[in-house]
Every structure is written in structure tokens, then in C-alpha cells.
Amino acid sequence: MGFTKEVMLFLSTTTVLSFFMITLGATFVYKVGDDAGWKMGSANLDYHTWAAKKFFHVGDILVFQYDRAQDNVLRVNLPNYHKCNAANPITTYSSGNDSITIRGPGHYYYISGFPGHCQTGQKIDVRVLKVSPPADLPSPSASPSPAPAAASSSSTTSAHLIAPSPISKSSAALFTNNGLGLGLCLTLFMFVVSADYLL
Numbered sequence: 001m002g003f004t005k006e007v008m009l010f011l012s013t014t015t016v017l018s019f020f021m022i023t024l025g026a027t028f029v030y031k032v033g034d035d036a037g038w039k040m041g042s043a044n045l046d047y048h049t050w051a052a053k054k055f056f057h058v059g060d061i062l063v064f065q066y067d068r069a070q071d072n073v074l075r076v077n078l079p080n081y082h083k084c085n086a087a088n089p090i091t092t093y094s095s096g097n098d099s100i101t102i103r104g105p106g107h108y109y110y111i112s113g114f115p116g117h118c119q120t121g122q123k124i125d126v127r128v129l130k131v132s133p134p135a136d137l138p139s140p141s142a143s144p145s146p147a148p149a150a151a152s153s154s155s156t157t158s159a160h161l162i163a164p165s166p167i168s169k170s171s172a173a174l175f176t177n178n179g180l181g182l183g184l185c186l187t188l189f190m191f192v193v194s195a196d197y198l199l
Contacts, residue, residue, distance in 0.1 A: 051126055073112065075092075086111065092113070
């Protein structure tokens with residue numbers, strides 16, 4: 001064929017690693033609460049359970065959709081999250097279609113600021129995984145808490161297509177969020193390596 005086993009091994013390894021790097025760089029858009037959205041007393045929806053089943057990463061986008069006359073979203077610190085204290089939010093969102101980009105690893109705490117809503121479970125703890133950048137990229141400052149978002153009394157609206165979470169901006173990114181990316185890459189790599197040595 002004109003290719004040596006070493007060249008075939010190099011090409012197959014490069015292909016597998018490239019695919020894996022594409023999946024790592026993917027960004028997801030999560031509609032908080034999926035079809036139920038962000039509202040008090042959503043039937044069969046526990047925001048704590050909803051968030052615990054997701055794997056959030058830096059760069060992902062949270063979308064809160066709700067009736068702005070009936071609700072809002074407040075980003076708060078941990079003590080105010082536990083106490084449902086809406087008095088001193090870090091940031092207030094009130095557009096009814098808030099799109100929030102995750103800027104750093106750590107926990108992000110959101111509650112409804114409308115009276116009684118948080119107390120009935122309308123609050124969410126978004127845990128963002130810390131992923132180390134490649135060695136050739138500068139490291140962000142090491143901080144156990146997320147980078148503070150710019151304070152704002154209004155919010156930005158989403159220009160992204162919204163659907164049940166997660167929504168991938170890359171078709172290859174589907175594998176990242178459900179843990180199949182690494183397994184698929186390793187399986188493909190082993191298949192190619194074994195095929196090269198059987199020739």
C-alpha cells in the first residue's frame with residue numbers, strides 16, 4: 001500500500017487524539033429544568049436532582065426561562081442559598097430568558113427572589129468541574145470559588161437555540177457529557193493498533 005506500519009500507527013493515533021480534543025472543547029447549553037423551565041412548584045422536578053445529574057464545565061451556558069412577572073433569578077453566595085435570603089444577591093436576572101455563561105470552576109448558587117419560591121425548592125446549586133488546560137496554555141488563577149460575574153440589574157437574552165439539556169454546539173460533543181468520549185477514543189485506538197499489528 002505504500003504506508004509502513006509506523007506511518008499508519010501515527011496517522012490513526014493522531015486521528016483519535018484529534019477527535020478526543022474536539023470533544024473536550026465542546027460547549028453545552030442547558031435549559032434549567034428542561035421542559036418545566038424555572039418556576040415554583042414544577043411537577044415532578046427537583047432542581048437539586050436535576051443539577052446533580054449534569055456535568056457542567058467552564059464555557060457551558062445556563063438558560064433560565066420563566067414568566068418575568070412571576071419570577072426572577074438571583075445568583076447568591078452559599079449562606080444565602082441555604083437561608084433563601086434574596087436581600088444581597090451577587091447578580092440579579094429578570095428578563096424571563098436569561099442566558100448565563102459559566103466563567104470558572106466551583107459552585108454557582110441560584111435562587112428565585114420572589115417570596116416563598118426558594119423555600120419551596122426553587123433554587124439550584126450548579127457544580128462546575130475543574131478541568132486543567134493543556135500544558136501549552138496559560139493556567140487561570142487558582143481559586144476554589146468561581147470567578148465573579150459582572151454585577152448587573154438586567155440580564156442578557158439568549159441567541160442560542162434552546163432545547164432540553166444538554167444541547168451540543170458540536171456533534172462530537174455529545175460524547176463528552178455522557179462519558180462516552182474517552183471510552184470511544186480508547187476503543188478506536190486499540191482497534192486500529194491491533195489491526196496494524198495483524199497486517
